[in-house]
Amino acid sequence: MSAFSPGHPASGESAALGQPDLGHLLKASARGDERAFAELYDASSSRLYGLVLRVVRDPAQSEEVTQEAFLEIWRSCARFDPDKGSPISWMMTIAHRKAVDRVRSAEAATRRDQTYERASRERDYDVTAEQAERDLEAQRVRRAMESLTETQRGAVQLAYFGGYTHTEVAALLGIPLGTAKTRIRDGLIRLRDTLGMQS
Known part of the structure; x- marks a missing residue:
């Protein structure tokens, strides 16, 4: 190659x-x-x-x-x-x-x-505790992302990790704007539900 x-x-x-x-x-x-x-x-x-x-x-x-x-x-x-x-x-x-x-x-x-x-x-207990809490929250989000379908995960990652607008997500994925919005919305709903079950 x-x-x-x-x-x-x-x-x-x-x-x-x-x-x-x-x-x-x-x-x-x-x-x-x-x-x-x-x-x-x-x-x-x-x-x-x-x-x-x-x-x-x-x-x-x-x-x-x-x-x-x-x-x-x-x-x-x-x-x-x-x-x-x-x-x-x-x-x-x-x-x-x-x-x-x-x-x-x-x-x-x-x-x-x-x-x-x-x-x-000397370690500051409060700082250590806050870092541990942030790490745990990041792990929860990563696990929740794995519960999404591949299409939902791709759209949500572009919109929220990549910082793209819905219109840009649609263009990047080569799909209609309405489809991009639906994937993002459904992905966020599933994320919310999954995170709710983990708490």
Whole structure:
């Protein structure tokens, strides 16, 4: 598989009148067709990089995360199911998950550094208790997110972790605005119910 560089104009997007069939390219990539994967990359890398950049914020890290996302897409494209969503929404979900993982990893490293610094000083019980409470709440939210359907989870992650508007979520996932709103609303309802049962 060739090395690619995100953030540059995607050659596959230059054909304004004839966009490539991403679903067909995913199927061909699943059969090991590197040329099809290169075309898939060219047609979608700018959108995935833009999404990752909005989450990660750092351009260099965003390029790395985009590469990681495409590596996972290459490895798992045989699992793409067109009945569960569009090719671009499936790819965007992978990219967003990778971006969130990178942010969480950075936050975890920061927490480890802060924990080490605090260990050299007398611990403030209230601060420790508040941190523990925040960690428990984050775990509850992560478990609740796992209860959502894949389509609901993708929409909710874009709207609330990625900071996108409903209109932007619809555009990113390639679905009507009403569908995006419904997925977000239903996902939030299920989150609320799941969190309620956990409390």
